[in-house]
Amino acid sequence: MALQASRLEVGQTHEEVVVEDLKRTQLVQYSGASGDYNPLHSDEVFATKVAGYPTVFAHGMLTMGLTGKMLTNWVGDGRLTSFGVRFVGQVWPGDTLTSRATVAAIREAGATKLVDLTVETVNQDGRTVMTGAASARIDP
Amino acid sequence: MAVDRFPVEAGHILMFARSIGDANPIYSDEEYARKTEVGRVIAPPTFVQSSAQFDPDWPLRPKIGEPWFGSGKEPTGARSNPTGGSGGGGAGAGLHAEQHFEYHRHLKPGDVLRGVTKDGRRWEKEGRRGGRLQFMEMITEFYDQNDELVITARSVGVRTEKLPEQS
Numbered sequence: 001m002a003l004q005a006s007r008l009e010v011g012q013t014h015e016e017v018v019v020e021d022l023k024r025t026q027l028v029q030y031s032g033a034s035g036d037y038n039p040l041h042s043d044e045v046f047a048t049k050v051a052g053y054p055t056v057f058a059h060g061m062l063t064m065g066l067t068g069k070m071l072t073n074w075v076g077d078g079r080l081t082s083f084g085v086r087f088v089g090q091v092w093p094g095d096t097l098t099s100r101a102t103v104a105a106i107r108e109a110g111a112t113k114l115v116d117l118t119v120e121t122v123n124q125d126g127r128t129v130m131t132g133a134a135s136a137r138i139d140p
Numbered sequence: 141m142a143v144d145r146f147p148v149e150a151g152h153i154l155m156f157a158r159s160i161g162d163a164n165p166i167y168s169d170e171e172y173a174r175k176t177e178v179g180r181v182i183a184p185p186t187f188v189q190s191s192a193q194f195d196p197d198w199p200l201r202p203k204i205g206e207p208w209f210g211s212g213k214e215p216t217g218a219r220s221n222p223t224g225g226s227g228g229g230g231a232g233a234g235l236h237a238e239q240h241f242e243y244h245r246h247l248k249p250g251d252v253l254r255g256v257t258k259d260g261r262r263w264e265k266e267g268r269r270g271g272r273l274q275f276m277e278m279i280t281e282f283y284d285q286n287d288e289l290v291i292t293a294r295s296v297g298v299r300t301e302k303l304p305e306q307s
Contacts, residue, residue: 002177019161029159033152035193038200039210049215060236065160065186072185077166078178080185084240084294 002076003138005106005113014074015100018066018121022058022095030062058091063130067121070099075136081114085132089123096124101134113138143255146194146282150249153183156190183247188282188291189239191255237275238296245290252285260294267300274299 019026027041036059039046047056064085071080091097098121105116119132150168157167165172166182173181192198202208209218247253260277267273275298282291 026159026161029155033156033159034190035195035198036189036200037202037210043210045211045215046209050211061186061189061239062160064239065156065162065184068185069160069162069164072162072164077164077176078182078246080243080246082240082242083185084238086238087236 002079003074003115003136005115005138005140008103008106008115008138010103010105012103013100014070015098016070016073018070018097018099020096022091022093022097024056024093027056027058027062027093030059030065034059034061036061055093057093058095060085060087060130063087063091063097063121064132066097067099067119067130067132071101071117071119071134071136074101075115075117075134075138079136079138081135081137083119083132083134085119085130087130089127089129091123091129095129097121097129104133106138113140142197142257143191143195143253146191146253146255148183148187148247148249148251148253150181152190152193153181153187153249156187157184160184160186178246180248183249185241185243185246186239187247188241188253188293191253191280191282195255234297234299236295237298238294240294242292243290244288244292247290251290253282253290255280255282271300 031037031042040051041056041059044056047053068083071083099119101117101119103115104118107114107116114135115138117134119134120128121130122128154168162184166176166178167184168181170181173179207218209216257278257280260279263275265273265275275296278295280293281289284290
């Protein structure tokens with residue numbers, strides 16, 4: 001179901017828990033699918049002994065992918081026209097992430113109606129791990 | 141980064157959707173997809189990043205016959221860590237700071253993409269925790285089998301002089 005301009009207003013939000021208790025195995029899955037095999041994301045020995053991190057941590061792109069799921073669930077499949085993010089905090093195994101989209105504007109580009117959204121993903125402590133923006137085609 | 145040929149395959153899309161925990165049937169079920177507005181299986185919005193699988197020079201994939209910097213007998217298998225431009229990098233070197241996509245259309249199984257990457261802006265900033273930060277932007281335009289622009293990707297990588305302190 002696509003969003004309808006007539007039923008949207010600026011400030012309206014949609015949020016979803018996009019991962020609960022993130023598992024290291026999911027980082028391995030993401031490495032395998034995406035092709036980003038950086039050992040920082042799957043190799044505990046390398047991440048701790050060589051890189052000096054407390055453990056492995058998530059690919060930024062995994063957080064973006066998880067957040068994208070919230071967006072497509074809300075705006076509908078094939079409706080996104082843009083999606084951009086900044087990675088502002090690391091995501092660790094065990095984290096639970098909540099992603100939220102907020103309507104920033106409803107506009108027209110030619111015959112097309114679009115919604116502009118601001119996007120934020122926070123962890124279980126309320127710390128922001130990613131911020132961003134997206135636009136999607138909506139129905140009148 | 142240069143990707144001459146990125147075949148978009150149904151199995152790859154399914155594995156990618158699983159890896160981001162997305163059970164949406166639009167990414168795998170053709171029969172379901174036919175009845176939707178989209179009308180066919182498509183790829184999730186961040187899927188195009190897995191074009192790295194088809195980049196022969198992508199530094200964050202072990203290559204046959206070459207040393208790999210991950211752990212084996214020793215905590216690291218290489219003297220120096222490769223650093224990837226768009227996808228992060230080695231210890232304390234490169235991390236992914238930003239990623240932006242513009243969708244001209246969404247990808248579907250059967251597409252064959254070609255990625256053309258050019259350097260974007262470069263800038264520096266004094267980091268609060270990580271010393272001097274160097275930002276590098278790269279823009280990749282993905283064209284399909286009909287030479288039509290389908291996705292424009294803009295990636296910003298950041299390098300720090302030292303590891304950020306953990307909090």
